[in-house]
Structure formats: C-alpha cells, structure tokens
Amino acid sequence: MEPGDSTKQARAAAQLRKGVLEYCVLALMRDRPRYGVELLHALEESGALATSQGTVYPLLSRLRRDDLVTTSWQESASGPPRRYYALTDSGRAALDEFTRVWPGFRNAVDAFLTTPHPPTGEIV
Amino acid sequence: MEPGDSTKQARAAAQLRKGVLEYCVLALMRDRPRYGVELLHALEESGALATSQGTVYPLLSRLRRDDLVTTSWQESASGPPRRYYALTDSGRAALDEFTRVWPGFRNAVDAFLTTPHPPTGEIV
DNA sequence: CCAGGTATCTTGCATTGCATGGAACCAGGT
DNA sequence: ACCTGGTTCCATGCAATGCAAGATACCTGG
Numbered sequence: 001m002e003p004g005d006s007t008k009q010a011r012a013a014a015q016l017r018k019g020v021l022e023y024c025v026l027a028l029m030r031d032r033p034r035y036g037v038e039l040l041h042a043l044e045e046s047g048a049l050a051t052s053q054g055t056v057y058p059l060l061s062r063l064r065r066d067d068l069v070t071t072s073w074q075e076s077a078s079g080p081p082r083r084y085y086a087l088t089d090s091g092r093a094a095l096d097e098f099t100r101v102w103p104g105f106r107n108a109v110d111a112f113l114t115t116p117h118p119p120t121g122e123i124v
Numbered sequence: 125m126e127p128g129d130s131t132k133q134a135r136a137a138a139q140l141r142k143g144v145l146e147y148c149v150l151a152l153m154r155d156r157p158r159y160g161v162e163l164l165h166a167l168e169e170s171g172a173l174a175t176s177q178g179t180v181y182p183l184l185s186r187l188r189r190d191d192l193v194t195t196s197w198q199e200s201a202s203g204p205p206r207r208y209y210a211l212t213d214s215g216r217a218a219l220d221e222f223t224r225v226w227p228g229f230r231n232a233v234d235a236f237l238t239t240p241h242p243p244t245g246e247i248v
Numbered sequence: 249c250c251a252g253g254t255a256t257c258t259t260g261c262a263t264t265g266c267a268t269g270g271a272a273c274c275a276g277g278t
Numbered sequence: 279a280c281c282t283g284g285t286t287c288c289a290t291g292c293a294a295t296g297c298a299a300g301a302t303a304c305c306t307g308g
Contacts, residue, residue: 018294024236057287081287082287098237110230117155177256
C-alpha cells in the first residue's frame with residue numbers, strides 16, 4: 001500500500017486502523033520497552049497495520065500525555081539517541097481492557113459479514 | 125453501555141467502531157432494504173456495535189452522497205413514513221472489498237494481542 | 249387537544265490517522 | 279574540512295468519523 005494511495009481498499013484499511021493502532025502499540029510494549037522507529041517497523045511487518053511516522057509520533061505523544069507510557073532516553077550505537085517507551089500500570093490496564101473487549105467486537109463484525117439477513121425478519 | 129459513559133472500556137469500544145460501522149451498515153442492507161431506526165435496532169442487538177441516531181443518520185447521508193446506497197420513501201402502518209436504504213452496485217462492491225480486507229486485519233490484531241514480543245528481539 | 253411513541257435530520261465538538269516538512273545526530277568517502 | 283546518506287525524533291494542518299444534544303414531523307389514543 002503506497003503512500004498517497006486512495007483506492008477503496010486503502011480507505012477501508014485506513015479507517016479500520018482507527019482506535020486499534022493505539023492498542024497494538026501498547027501490545028508491542030508489553031514485554032519490553034520500544035522506541036519509535038522500532039514500533040514503526042513492527043507495524044510495517046504486520047502488513048495490515050502498516051503506517052507512517054506522522055501517525056506514530058503523535059500517537060506516542062498522546063499515550064505519554066495520558067500517562068499510559070513513560071519514556072527514557074538511551075544511547076544508540078548507530079545513530080542519534082532513542083526515546084524508549086514503556087508501559088505504566090495504567091497503560092497495562094488499558095491494554096488488558098482492550099484485550100477483553102476485542103473478541104466481542106471481532107465476533108460481532110464477523111457475524112454481520114457472514115450471517116444472512118433474511119427478507120422476512122428474524123423469527124417473528 | 126449507557127450513553128454518556130466515558131469509562132476506559134467505553135472509549136476503547138467507541139474508537140473500535142470507527143470505520144467498521146459503515147461496512148456493518150452496508151452488510152445489514154445486503155439482503156433487503158432497511159430504514160434508519162431498523163438499522164439502529166440491529167446494531168443495538170449486536171451488543172458491541174450499539175450506537176445512536178446521531179451516528180447513524182450522518183453516516184447514511186454520507187453513504188447516499190457517495191452513491192453507495194439509494195433511498196425510497198415508504199408508508200408505515202405505525203408512524204411517519206420511513207426512508208428505506210438499498211445498496212447500489214458501488215455499495216455492494218465496497219462491501220465485498222471490505223469483506224476481503226477484514227480477515228487480514230482481524231488476524232493481525234489477534235496476533236499483536238496474543239503473540240509474545242520477546243526481550244531479545246526476533247531470531248537474530 | 250395534547251401526550252407519547254415512531255421516525256427523520258442538523259449542528260458542533262473531540263478524536264484520530266495521515267501527508268508533509270523540519271531538525272538533529274552519526275559514520276564514511278572525498 | 280565538507281558533504282552525503284542513514285537514523286531518529288518531532289510539529290503542523292487537514293479530513294474523516296463517532297457522538298451528544300437538539301429540532302422537526304407524523305400518527306394514535308386518551
């Protein structure tokens with residue numbers, strides 16, 4: 001999916017990311033701290049959630065503003081210092097909450113897409 | 125989930141709906157035309173995608189503006205006339221497109237939530 | 249005639265993904 | 279010393295979307 005793409009497929013995918021990206025980023029921080037470009041690459045490799053710096057950095061700013069993550073600078077051997085993002089207790093709670101809500105949501109969408117909606121209405 | 129609720133759970137669910145609601149509404153019209161309140165009730169019964177009139181009617185206006193649906197007035201035996209919404213060819217194409225994109229997206233999110241992200245990095 | 253249920257729609261706001269652009273740090277070649 | 283390219287961070291402005299709140303209108307029954 002190239003930048004600037006505005007096909008129907010791209011639009012659907014872009015809208016899908018809304019609200020999910022935040023929690024996928026939190027999930028990536030679950031087992032260890034991460035820095036911005038690292039998160040970007042991980043999302044890229046997932047395929048369906050590939051995005052850009054212009055999306056990730058404002059998102060990370062919001063997470064920090066809402067106290068879901070804390071940050072710390074760390075030297076790098078191959079470039080400028082990196083800002084690492086780590087989950088706070090609130091961040092972990094938000095991730096757990098999403099993990100609870102997600103299956104119900106996913107199944108509801110699956111049902112809408114696969115269940116027939118008969119012309120006669122459901123069991124009157 | 126009550127209106128005006130602003131718990132973390134409600135916020136996560138609200139963001140999840142973004143971009144998905146449009147296609148669930150299209151899916152509801154797949155087998156027969158529907159009118160606004162009917163759609164509202166169907167979403168309500170699904171649980172995870174319950175929403176309000178203030179969301180559905182602007183959405184339906186957008187669908188009509190983009191030629192994804194056509195509308196026709198029809199008398200009702202128990203109230204004011206109803207505006208029925210039916211899929212156009214473009215609407216059906218958009219729904220099919222989403223149906224193709226959705227599984228990949230769903231599986232990607234599942235993977236982020238359930239796959240461990242080891243501290244040592246993946247297979248160096 | 250008026251109260252309540254059904255049905256439609258508008259307005260304004262907050263949130264969010266994104267394109268674009270900019271800045272700083274480091275290593276290597278010339 | 280200079281400059282090119284890779285890496286890393288961030289800000290600004292726009293468009294799309296869900297939502298609360300409010301407005302309008304039709305119909306039936308008391």
